[in-house]
Structure formats: C-alpha cells, structure tokens
Amino acid sequence: MKKEKEETNIKNSSLITHRSSLLIKGGRVIDPSSNLDEITDILIENGKITKIGKIQDSTLKQVQGKTQSSGLRDLDVIDAKGKVVVPGLIDMHVHLREPGYEYKETIKTGTEAARAGGFTVVCCMPNTNPVNDSRSVTEFILDRTIKEGSTDVYPIGAISKGLKGEELSEMADLVEAGCVAFSDDGKSVMDSELMRRAMEYAIALGVPIISHCEDTNLSKGGVMNEGFVSTELGLQGIPDSAEEVIISRDLLLAEITGVKLHIAHVSTKGSVRLIKEAKERGIGVTAETCPHYFLLTDNEVRGYDSDAKVNPPLRTEEDIEAIKQGLKDGTIDVIATDHAPHNIAEKLVEFDYAPFGIVGLETALSLSLKLVEWGVLTINELIEKMTANPARILGLKKGILNVGSDADVTIIDMNQKVTVDPMKFRSKGRNTPFKGAKLKGLPIITILRGKT
Ligand code: DOR
Secondary structure, three states, X not given: OHHHHHHHHHHHHHHHOOOOEEEEEEEEEEEHHHOEEEEEEEXXXXXXXXXXXXXXXXXXXXXXHHHHHOOOOOOEEXXXXXXXXXXOEEEEEEOOOOOOOOOOOOHHHHHHHHHHOOEEEEXXXXXXXXXXXXXXXXXXXXXXXXXXXXXXXXXXXXXXXXXXXXXXXXXXXXXXXXXXXEOOOOOOOOOHHHHHHHHHHHHHHOOOEEEOOOOHHHHOOOOEEOOHHHHHHXXXXXXXXXXXXXXXXXXXXXXXXXXXXXXXXXXXXXXXXXXXXXXXXXXXXXXXXXXXXXXOOHHHHHHXXXXXXXXXXXXXXXHHHHHHXXXXXXXXXXXXOOEXXXXXXXXXXXXXXXXXXXXXXXXXXXXXXXXXXXXXXXXXXXXXXXXXXXXXXXOOOOOOOOOOOEOOEEEEEEEEEEEOOHHHOOXXXXXXXXXXXXXXXXXXXXXXXXXX
C-alpha cells in the first residue's frame, strides 16, 4: 500500500516536470546517501538525473542534438563553480495551514517559502481545519499541491479524529490517499492505550508515528520554559519533564510494539539522553530538532517577544549543548523547521495570549549552517539530516542524487551573506525571533524535477 501511495504522489507531481535539459557544472556535489563529495557535473534530462560526473563535450553535443530534434528547449547550463550542490532539501515538519487557516498560510505561499529556502519536499502536519483525519482532506492537499505547489508535499495524517485524542482516525484510508506518517502534532496523545493502538496500526501500514511529546497536565497553563527566566518574568513555565515523560512512555510503547517512532521537535537535554539510551537498546526511534532549539535560549522571551513563543519552548544553554551533542553523535537524525506561521495580529497580543509557533522555511538552511561554522557537524552531516535521513524515515525515494532519480537539487552559496528580513518572506508568517540576524550561506537555486 505504501509503495502505491509513493507512486501516486510521484505521478501527480510529474505534472510539473521540466522537459528540457540542464547541466549543473563544476560545483562541489555532496550526496550523503552515496558518500559523494567531489567537484563534478550533474546532467538533468526530462526531470531526471541522467549523469553525475565530468560531462565531456561529446556528451553535451549529443544532449543538445537530442533536445533540439525532439523540439525541446536547448540545454541550460548553470555554472556552479564555488557552490555546493546537494539533493533538494526535505522538511518533514511543516504547518501549511490549508485548509482552514488560509489567513496564516496557504499551500501556495508555504511551498513558495519552502522552495526559496532550498526545499523540494515538505511534509505537512494535520492540524488544519478540517483536520487531516480523512481521505478527502488528504486528497484536497495533494490536489492543491498539483495546482499551486512549488514543492512536493507529502501529508501527515492525524492519529486521532479531530486531534481530540479519543478515537483513531481512518488510518488505512489516509495512507491509501497519500499520507506518509501519522501525528497529532500540536497536541499530545495523552491516552496511552490509544497511542499503543495507533502504533500497532502504523506498523501494519508501514508508516512511522511522529510524536509531539507533551504531558499536558505538566505543561498546563505554561507559556515558556520553566526556569529562572520564567520566574523573573512572572510567566508560567513548561517544565522539561512535560516533554520527557511522554518521550519515555512512547519509547516504552515503541519497544512493546516495534513501531517506527519519530520524536518531533526535541528541546531538552533529558530528551536527548532518553533517545540516545533507547537507540543503544535497539529501539526503532529517530528524532528531529529545529534551528531555534540549538540557537536560542529562553532569554529571547525577556522582551516579551511573542515571536519567541513556541511549543516546546526555547530552553537553556545546557539544553542547547546537549542538542548539539545529540546532532553530532547521531542521536538526533533530522533538522526540521516546525514552520508554524501565524497572522501578525494574532502574535501582537500579550505574551500569555499569543499562539505558539515560529516560521522556519526561509531561514532553516542559513541558520543550520552555523553548526558547520562551529564545527559541530560537517556540511555533509548537515545535509544528510536535511535530505537522506528524513527520506529514509518516511520511506520516500527522495533526498538522493542518483542517476535515474528525480532531479531535485539545491545549490548553495556558502559565502552569501544575508540579514533576516521577515517582510521579504514568501511565507505569510512573519513570526521569527531571528529577525535582523546576520547569517552566511544561502540556497540560491532550488531545482524541482529539473525545473529551476
Ligand atoms: O509552536 C508550535 N506551533 N508547536 C506546535 O507543536 C504546533 C505549532 C502550530 O501549529 O502552530
């Protein structure tokens, strides 16, 4: 069933395949899935990669001849000298908000933002209105993507109907319609029995469960990290244990059931430790974090800036160090954005009343390159966490540069400097605590199935 669904998405997406030929010349080509890291060329024909390696003039002439005789456009050449060429980035945790919250984001604006950020694939969370707990919503998202999308979109179905945590969604139907995983993200599944059954169905359907880990009894009323800063500011805190209690439970359930469990947005030192130990014990768990969790602390909240209000909350230096270590030693497999756009007016209220969420699609790569600058990760390890690893977790034939694979390619200028200006975002969301940040390294061209 899984295989069929993948093919459905790929078939649908082929509607926007570019039919001419493209040569990416002389870039540093990095493909973590095949340990490739060399200065070379990539030839793309009809939306697929047809050659990786030094392209001789004779091959070029042949390609030019082919494109002209078949009435296609001539060969385009991108001079990638001095640039880094990687598989199209994959963001496995995005809120596209459509259907229902189009005033925050749409599939059109969200995927435009993704494309600008170097992504060719995004996975969208089900907390829309209606919730993506039924085939018709999944089909709507895929249909809208074909019509208006700038990237591929793989929907994530709800674990529970209406995200209420009471009754399972029609999981088999959702997978058949095109969902690649299940999550109640934004909400925690507090009923352990329901979570266990969801895991059992997920195994049968061959997809992972993505867990938003938050014990809502412990986090109730909290608006930021519980600690010195929350005490000083007089704001109610969310303790680390709110995340860690549910991670512990889900790790136990994953051990019992054998499900592929993926922990969303890891934010605490204790979570990293729990996941590391579980991996060492052979539990099938993977994990993601987001740039704000390895770059910012709860000090960001000091000005009561609601753009720094996110769930789970920004934590402390100690947590940042543990997350960096977790990224380095492989405990954390993926960097995702948890792109959570909100309307400006919604965030322009007292801190207590503002919604949780930070936008991330247009800053993720530049922010994550900090890890390379600091020597936490090599560029190859970083790209792996944004391409091959999420593809492997979700079973997507993406995130690779292979002859025959979709020509999804991102070209990065490692030296380009950028100042984050939310008013220039393609996303409708402007809610980022990184406004004004000066960063280095930017995706300059994002190619989806051969189309720049
Ligand atoms: O900050 C967040 N915002 N965390 C979530 O888990 C959900 C998200 C949203 O949907 O706004």
